[in-house]
Amino acid sequence: MSKVKKRVRPTREQAQEFNRRLDAVVDAGHSSNLYCDCELCQALAEQAELMGYREYSIIKRPSDKWDRRKQTYERIHQIDVVKMANLAGQGLTSAEMSEKMHRSKSYINKLAREFDIKIFTKKRGRKPCH
Structure with a gap:
């Protein structure tokens, strides 16, 4: 079996330094930016690696794969909405639409x-006798 590196508990001074750098990043407003490469964020990443919280300190840029996935996801939604609007105009229920479009009923209701x-x-209830 491979040996797992045990994380050593940081000293009080290291924890205070880490919290100080974390506060600086939050004050700069970079808390929601995962791929920031400014000096504050890099220093925080290096401190986190030193303390054993991270495996590597180099912050990598995201690939374009996720942007393409999001674009195709939105395109499929647009196509489904057009189909759904046409079927709704014909007076179909969500269950009938889900059968025709081969999608789930919850997906239809969400869109x-x-x-x-x-x-x-x-309409539920008794049918008229005439």
Whole structure:
């Protein structure tokens, strides 16, 4: 088995230094930026590596793969919304739409809420005798 490196508990001075650098990053407003390469964020990353909180201190840039995935995801949503609007205009329920579009009923309902599409419901109760 491979040997796991045990993390040593930081000293009080190291913890105070880490908290000071963390406060500096938050004061600079970089708390929501995962891929920041400014001096404050780099110093915090190096301190975290020194204390054993991180494996590497070099902050990598994200690949374009996630942007492409998000674009295709949004494109599929747009196509589904157009299909759903056409089927809703024909008076189908969400269950019938989900069968025709081969999507789940919860997905159909989520898109209907997001894009304000009115989905009809079937009338329940007794049928008229005439």
